[in-house]
Amino acid sequence: MGSLHWKTSITRVEPNKILVRGYPIEELMGDITFSEAVYLLLMGELPDKNKAKLIDAMLVSSIDHGATPPSVLAAITIASAGAPLNASVAGGMLAISRWHGGAIEECMKILLRIDGDAAQEGVSYDEVAERLVKNYRDKKMKISGYGHRFHTDDPRSRRLFDLAKQLGIAGKFVNIAEALKGAIAVVLGKELPINVDGAIATMLCELGFPPELANSFFMMARLPGIVAHVYEEQTRFEPMRKIHPTDHDYNGPDERHLKQ
Amino acid sequence: MGSLHWKTSITRVEPNKILVRGYPIEELMGDITFSEAVYLLLMGELPDKNKAKLIDAMLVSSIDHGATPPSVLAAITIASAGAPLNASVAGGMLAISRWHGGAIEECMKILLRIDGDAAQEGVSYDEVAERLVKNYRDKKMKISGYGHRFHTDDPRSRRLFDLAKQLGIAGKFVNIAEALKGAIAVVLGKELPINVDGAIATMLCELGFPPELANSFFMMARLPGIVAHVYEEQTRFEPMRKIHPTDHDYNGPDERHLKQ
């Protein structure tokens, strides 16, 4: 052991043996889903089946949102210049930043603060939420996780809240998110829906994730979407084309539904 | 529609409506796993339950391999300089390249070529495989997907082949991979095990993935591992520490097993 010796608590690797957070990897393979393995890796323990189902739903909710987000536009612009897939994807990751995906972390911090302040002061979530919204209004700051420039009633948010209730995971953070929605209506005089960032933030709080990992959740979810767009760019378009950020539409399969 | 108008076939986005490959996203949420959604996004159709199980096992197999791979070392070196999570992860992605993860694509191309040549010439996989191994030997080239500098009997490979058989997915590419293993033993006079890259390559061939997406499969699988190491770096270590690439060991949970 030299002077630079260090320790890691994630995975133990020995010849013919790989233990992820203590579990032999070949036992996990075939027995748990990738989403369960993600939770194990990031949180250190396996989730129960209901949590696993919610994590799957959250990851699925953000897997793609078409070609307009900056992560996709950056990735396909890089791909169009002839870069390999991994470099294109890395460029997409770099765009998952403050204004694109970053609202999840911001919203988590707001929800956690309302929880903390309410507990410390012994007052209701409504009271703390109203104070916070007034404070944001006075500083002309937006409350992350509420309102959407495109979807007025985001099907992903609704579905996540419904699932959380069905799965018995909806707890105090769902209440806090709703208190905050109410406070916005009272203080700002308008109904702002909880958007998908706000819904994921609420769920990550319920699951006990630290806000510092919020961005990684979005990165993991969106990576397959970025890959699909880069692969489409590489296989369908000429190199160096001029990529219009909005003047495109969809020509994939027609609307269809899961078989019951 | 302007002169730069273009079309994408992945996801249709309209106000309050998001269709991924035709499916309303809120129907997918709660009903399919993230792995099934990955397959849908990349391949255009939902996998059956057995394929979904194999994809989960493949993604789990590569979710982490400790702190020594260059993707992790690059990512934590960047994190240690104070970069945010997404930039650190992007740096890790850039290292998933020819010598790190790239063997999957190389191996897929070899397996597909053996399949194609055998079909075209009407000869056995063994014959084509022996010819190919001789050719590689003469050019002093390594056959990707066979042999491992660390694991002589990789538990992940064995498990993937077993699962493919149990799930009824093992088909001609499993035979080709075994023919190639045999040819290596005959021509090179040594037993080289199929490593995890080779096993994943075999499975991706069975599932019909194009080799150009092989690298993305590894990126999706390893992303949570890179995130976990970056988060550990950020929360456990001083900035700018000197990161030794091998002089580290594991101090996480002891070996443990899934409850039956």
Next chain:
Amino acid sequence: MGSLHWKTSITRVEPNKILVRGYPIEELMGDITFSEAVYLLLMGELPDKNKAKLIDAMLVSSIDHGATPPSVLAAITIASAGAPLNASVAGGMLAISRWHGGAIEECMKILLRIDGDAAQEGVSYDEVAERLVKNYRDKKMKISGYGHRFHTDDPRSRRLFDLAKQLGIAGKFVNIAEALKGAIAVVLGKELPINVDGAIATMLCELGFPPELANSFFMMARLPGIVAHVYEEQTRFEPMRKIHPTDHDYNGPDERHLKQ
């Protein structure tokens, strides 16, 4: 010295002493230009004053080309999502790839091959060049460094060739580049101008750079341009704007000229 001990021949760092390729850095500072230091670092020796002047001209020639190249579009797309300057610039670097900047390396390889074949076979550059152009034509391949979709008479190419002649650096590679231009006219029946990539490739060959460093030359030259565009994005535009790849024009200073 441990088993991982290794050696580097670039810069020697000791307390209060930094020797770049052997020279104390404080002696270089104030005495040589950055371009001379670039040459020293990459080639191991200081250039003479004429070479230094040509390198400056080459770096200046590629410092910016407006907002349309994919490196700039990728960088400002990432910046627009809220990423810091260095991540935006890194995204731009990722787009300096096969179809964007990559022509310099390709063209260098062609010029070096013509030189090598002519020497080995004892025939003229014209003869080898014509054979090569026919070969490319038959394979429907483009010859990198010739023709431009936008500039029919690129002022940068002309200036670089003029400077190389004035500075006494124009040598066999200028002749080869001209032989190749002639061969294209003869074989393809059209006049294709040497574009700026071809001109830089010719100069890098004259200066003895290996083609593997061609891309780095373009990266070093273009980095300030990418920085300027990212900074403009950050200071002039709203986050998350939709960035049109061509529908923009210039509103900076009017045309002006250096004082004589």
Next chain:
Amino acid sequence: MGSLHWKTSITRVEPNKILVRGYPIEELMGDITFSEAVYLLLMGELPDKNKAKLIDAMLVSSIDHGATPPSVLAAITIASAGAPLNASVAGGMLAISRWHGGAIEECMKILLRIDGDAAQEGVSYDEVAERLVKNYRDKKMKISGYGHRFHTDDPRSRRLFDLAKQLGIAGKFVNIAEALKGAIAVVLGKELPINVDGAIATMLCELGFPPELANSFFMMARLPGIVAHVYEEQTRFEPMRKIHPTDHDYNGPDERHLKQ
């Protein structure tokens, strides 16, 4: 002009015409150095010859610092996995972050604040600097730009200050930097030398650069160094080697000096 029309003030590109901040690029080529072009691009005007000389000295001062900085370690780790040059360099850029290069921006902000406070309150730099150092001490914060874990008397800092005086550029920010050094000695009771980050910060303030561009200055300066290390990695070492962060030494040219 569509609804996404936008304007850029950096470079005007028309067929056969490229105007950088108004100047025809072919006029700049051969007439100004790359460093002058960098200043023109970032600041909008050409520097006078003395400023140009100082910028060259600053860029040269940071062109390389051996193999230990995280930007180099990240870049060569990525290169070692088989990534192309530009991806390796992009990984290096990602490490030029808060703790590596970031001190320049921090130090500029401190110097600008001392200047602003002294002017507003009509008090001496010494007084404001002492108050600031006490404030940092009470908050247990380090003052960026002072002290170095390796160089106790950094030859680069000394040289930059000497040059600034010789070139007539040393002005109020040199005085502020010295006042701050004095205040550190008085308040903290120890002599901390101005390190190279602090020296560059002082010079960038004298030149009127905004602190938000400080990081770009370091990126431009260090890029050739990163390229040189990546190229050394690619040409001298086996892929996938384990890269020790400190157990390496120098085997390049012996110490030598510029000819007088």
